[in-house]
Amino acid sequence: MLAQVTFTEKVGNTEVSSAVTRLRTETAERLTGTPLRSGYTGEAAVAKDVERLDILVSVGMVVMILVLLIVIFRSPWVALLNLLIIALVGQGAVAVIAITAKLAGTTLDGSVTGLLPVVLFGVGTDYVVFLLYRYRERLRLGEDRRTAMVAALARVGSAIGVSALAVAVSFGALLLSGFGSFQILGPALAFAVLVMVLAGLTLIPAVFSLLGHRAFWPSKAWRQEPEAGLAARTGNLVARRPAAVALAAVAILAALGAAALAHKPSYDIEAMPAGTESAHTMQRLESGFPAGTLSPTTVYLSGPGLTEQSATAYAERLAALSIVGEVGGVRATGDAAQVDLLLAADPLSEKALDAMVDELRPAAHAAAPPGTTVYVGGETSIFADIREVVEVDLTVILPAAGLLIGLVLLLMLRGLLAPVYLLGAVVGGFVATLGAAVLVFQGAVGRPGLTFTLPLIVYMFVASIGTDYNILMIARIREELRGGASRREAVRVALRQAGPPVAAAGVILAASFGALTISATLAEVGFAVAVGILLSTFVLSWLLVPALTALLGRAAFWPARVGREVAPPRVVSSETPVGARMTQ
Template identity: 40%
Template sequence: MFGALGRVASRRPWFIIAGWVVFAGLVISLAPTLEATTDQSEFLPSDYESIQAAELQAEAFPDTNSTVGAIVVFDRADGSPLSAEDLGTANQVMSQVGADLGQALDRVQPIDPSNPDVLVTPSQNQQIGFSIIGLAEGATGYAPEEFESVTDLRADLGAALDGTDLEAGVTGALAQGYDSQEASGNALAIVGAATILLIVVLLALIFRSVIITLMPIVIVGVVSSIATGLIAWANDVFDLKASSDVEVILLVVLYGIGTDYILFFLFRYRERLREGEDTRSAVAHALERAGEAIASAGGAVIVAFMALILSSLGIFRSIGPALAIAVAVTLLAALTLVPAVVTLLGKALFWPSKKYLVEPTGARFAAIGAALGRHPGRFAIASGGVLTILAVIAFSFSPTFDLGDSGLPDDVESVVATDKFTENVSAGASDPGYIMLTSEAQISRDDAAAFAEQVAGARGVASAQPAQASADGTTWQITFLLDENPSSDAAIKDVEGPVRDAAAAAAPSGTQAFVGGTTSIFVDFQQAMSRDYSVVFPVAALVIMVILALLLRSLVAPIYLMVSVGLGFAATLGMTTLVFQHIGGADGLIFLLPIYIYLFVVALGTDYNILMVARLREESREGKSPHDAAALAVRHAGPTIAAAGVILAGTFASLMLGGNSLLVSMGFALSFGILVAAFVMSMFFTPAITALLGHKAWWPGSGDEKRADEPELADA
């Protein structure tokens, strides 16, 4: 199959390239724009309590929106307490800017409804003053088209305070959504520039070729445009929600995997040229030999990502198919577009280098392979031992569900303003929670007040009071403030246990109570993730094992290959825990991290294992003993895996420039995991175990024996 595909690509390159150009043009011109959301509630299914509360709120109060849209925090530039004159200036400013708040923000809420002219509340210590602005009717607080209200408000405040001693910062749901979008855009630009620069530099060092350094940039650029359009279509058709980080992750995955697959092909192609073949024959032969490994590796990555559709969280149900689509387009390009372009370029591909036909004199990988072939047991114990030690540290991993702290850099305006507000006023007041008390019959104000009083006594609750009743009196909204920051782990624990328990116990007979708000959403996120870990991990591992069994015609090899990548996952989580928790002093790591590590390290680590084992099987079919086959596999496949691993690890490391703790920890974890996969798992552990097992590794088949119908091929 891959031999035939290689012959088509080498004989009809213009047809393949023209087909890709037309395909790209159609997708780019017709596909919708890929839009992201920062509203975490959109990622949860409707059977969770926080979502049921939100739906009840929308049904009972369709014409009101009690959500805080923005909080304006005033303080003095010199840090001294606010004077009466300062508060008067702040109040005048809020009266001025409150006249035109844009489409997403409602009126500035007065301190006392009976005195609507007083709009700024001082903190008890007089360090800050603040004003609360609600969301306008129909506004969500997360839609990109609403963010103009934030920029306008900030600009108006800056102009109004010019020449005074006061400073103002805007936070709240809308401001945080805007800052998150801006941070993601900045991260995309920074990560994109760093990724491209890294790929160019590393490819220049490896091949000494101008064209090869540019090839991944151009090809992956085309693939990225196509993949983004297809993902946007899929999101529209299947009503999927894209997280604000999806474009950054897509960029890294496309350039990392795309460059890897191009390298897999180019190293084989260069080998064939060194054997004296002409360009077309070398292209066909390279794809015949590398195509199966590339396709199997890509298939493993695709099914691992597609396993995320089993997640109960929309964030993973969306990003899983998105990444799978991106990898599928990349894989198709690697098997068709890359060989066609290489055929057209011919020997000019390596310009200006003139040494591409010269076998490297360096014996590093040959020496490593020879040592492994002589002592596979030592390599297996050493590499497995290192991974096991790091894996033990993974048990101390502590998850945090504080997405607010993880999603934004510390110096953005909404974070700075929130810190000032929570430090000087009340942590819980920055994002009040609510409880929907509902029944088929009317609920009296006295019952609602008694319910609120009991909830107020729960651990972690600063206050609770009835806010409003529905028109028919069957539903009351009870607003409560927490002692802790609503996005903090402490607040999440309080809502998960005491608050929800108190609400359920205090609900009068015949009524139901549903706890809603940001903190309640995070509680449900935690429950959903626990469920997903027990479903997505095993399914992804099982499907990858099936692919490995089909590729290798063996039931034994897939087992130790998955043990290898499993150790790699645990070792990666252990090292990340060691660096950020034990050394860095972090209270915990974002709860999303393990599933990202698992999917990327398992899926992409399997790529390198497949490449190594496929080469080892090839050497065995040439009549080599298990030990000699392992030695030659490391010698020939080692440079490819090393180069691909360094490039992919480098692209993931560029995520650390994204500016928030999620991307920093994810960038470190994934880059370390890829290095482990390339230089420990596939370079040492996998070939060593295969050499030790010998022919048994291929049971019940005979994957290491030369097939009678296999043509004679020169040693590669």
Template identity: 35%
Template structure:
């Protein structure tokens, strides 16, 4: 490691390092795709492959060959639709069925096309829907253009009293794609500007402020290309959320590492005249801390591979690639750049060589804070613990949300369309549970035996109190309407369902039936999700009654996907988070060569986490947000700890370093005074980079950005500045047990004396 540092700062080596990084960047840009081109945002892509809703989605994709995604066009008028409104809806349906409509439109269903409106008109007559099936890959631009064409047409119908909106799954997908397509460039611009402003304010130098942005920019482009190549070649599922998180993690961690190096380099330049020697001393002092800090994030990223949720799994490699490259850059590229610039790095306030003067690193403000904390450590510890405990009380208002609509802005067209549907139709009809019934070989759904089997399954679900209605090929208009066989007899005396009555509910080969189970409440509430196990028990029982295997009836759809997500998330929280904490404690133990210090440092990490979560819940409730995104607590723990441990490492390694020359209290005071400004600056920048997520129009990322930023501020100004030094002072020499480092002066004078 020392030879690497020496080479990166040497007269020739620093130029070799700089040119080498630029050459590798050019090769990556020339040979790899962009991460934005290989992203996936379908919910089932990130559930465990063993989840029943995943298997149901795979069965649907395999057997229902039309593969169309419905766009639901909503017509709404307060007080009830007029005859003219209904005529306008039918005119729109006629246009969508004509050659003037987008080529991807595969089917159109309006109220006039089915008997008794078939549930397309709300009970109060205020809302009706026209269902337009759109084929193709939702990720393709042609799919987006098709939905936008529908919206252009409906905008010509929309008026002050008649609201016409295009939503449904197709509209929702297009809106999500639109939001995610803006994330990369917008987030990158906001983050760069924010970091640059903070760095200039901190260093009062435009030169050193540009160093981390230059280095992070190189690493960002390389990480994007390498991660995209892995996703493309090995089938790694990556969504827009992962790329957004990678951006802020990279800028936050990269700026932190640069601050650690540049602050120590500036300090060494006042002690050493030769800039190469100053950099060698700098890296000898902070190189281990940077490597350990990066190592903890790499360990956390590796542990994410053990998660059941593939959205967590996919984030692990993306973060690992970015942080590994950033750590390597912090140990080679950044020292090379700073050594090339030398004292000009800090222009116009260049550090001068003054070996005989007191070191400027003794920060006045943090020197006073250190004196205050170490004079009354017990009082400071109790006061801060009481404060953070009060914040934990916010957890009493904790309410998770699993509704994807909650993530999008309320003024998004698909969200407004869904809200109109929720007002006009039964709550569960907007997102029904989808049950897939696979009949034995040789048996068709439309046969008398097939309809009887599907009918018995339909009735079994309809008997549950939580179910408002059920539709299927056997009961195309719900259990309260006529059965398919009755309709067939009324129409032509045949034995099968009438044409169009089961459109989209029977697979191409005729062996799989899709049953839609409408719940009697909002299907994404916790109580609604709790009904999924009961519905799956119904499926198992009725499968046995009708002579099918349990796997022949699968319960899927949006609510089931949300339930499976919740269960996998709960499992990952209980398994992954303790492993991350254990990994961090092990790294701290190896770095500090202590058993005691990692224990209380891990405890402060957990304490900071819960206080941050409590504060976040209070703020989200105050902002009128309905709940906390289910992924926020998981990501908060991972990032707050994996990134916040940088400050633990930086402070504690400096305390241990100073303990070689000073008594512990004096060493703690000197370390806090020396590192306090750097930790504060790094914390503000890390909080700032994550707060950039709050500018995005996605509630999930807004909440994550606020929570991590708030946690970093608490960790920086309370945990690391007040709590940790007070614990160090109270424990004294027990901090380093079983080791017992003593000041060199005492070891020489009295080697047998305890510290």
């Protein structure tokens, strides 16, 4: 037997969560001593079951960032200060977003609330890492703490600012979507990025310039030039064999990207964590009722002279359709009627969505009594429309985001070739990321398709974050070229110096998104974006972009001239740390 509970508050409200707990407890108590079993499923029950997972995701993300920062900088103060500042700034950003949404009469859905903390902590930490690596480098050269911070900001600040702008405009392109959830998600994430970069260029430099080398306590290893590591060896390889490296990087992207041809979208967004009561109840429910029981398709009739008898006859004609499992109920009030249809297929499957457009809607209009108006509602009907909107979005938003990122690159680099291959690289990274997700979830896991929002969300993150890291790498290459280095020497030095912070930022951000893989609803997004960030870091920023720049040299920045830059005199004060190198 199936019964339905309707709440007076929205799902996510604490009262609804408490009510689900009470319902489960009291129902189980009343059935004690009987052969009957009970179970609750549906949207509210699922939300209750994933509460602990959501908390675990947030805690896990913060712990991973904390551990990685301690490992990278060998200092608990850097890690704790970073998390504290981002938490305070992020709390203010979230409050502004929530207040704005309330004033606009909209609701922040799970995609926004799930991704906001990751963007705030992950992207915010990225900017801290880029800045502190350069700050530490200047301290190592013998500059006092304030001069070192000014020099670090002068060198890396513009690249960070442009990178953040590229990320923000990429997210902002979601405003062009016809899907309401994306229209909220895009501006919210763009605002979060802009707030974090503002803090990264003002508050965070102020705090660390006050602390100076004490921020890196107790480690003293930062005072010495680091030994040649993986980044330096990679720089030597790319400088020596740029063509071969570029071909290898393209081959990796192409191999993964080929799997993207098998991509299929899935509209079943009500994911249920395995082992929970809601998932177990759904399995029992599906064994005894039509697949569409929990999500009936509702047909509304409006017109004069409607009776229970005419509405029932109408329902019987619709019941003859192959997609309809049975009639759930018929109600008529004289000038309106409601017919609930339980579909024979999963209401959010490709089969049901196709049948809604090709069979059920046309039949519902054709079979309607004369003089009546028909409206077909329910989740299947809603997602049939959403599918059409998202298909259009893909043809509009992806080119628009690419164009906006391209314009940002043109303004920063003032050249033609570099923006072209940087943009081509991130597009290749996106296709490869989508292919990796297909291999894992459609192949290894065996799901029928990937969440329908995945391509757009992954594109926004991979394209923007990939551009982020590429900008920082190519900016360092251009800096070395301006210093008089040859194109291959510039690439070698840039990878040695900029490779470690890019790698550190990439690993931290990938770990942040990786925490989402334990989420019931954002597991695919978490995995795909984490893989995309790692590809952007090590295949694009470490291999492909430096290799292409080594092949093109100064021509990559044409028509802008990349001439030799005269370095300003370095200031050394009494705060110079012991053992610092005194040569620049």
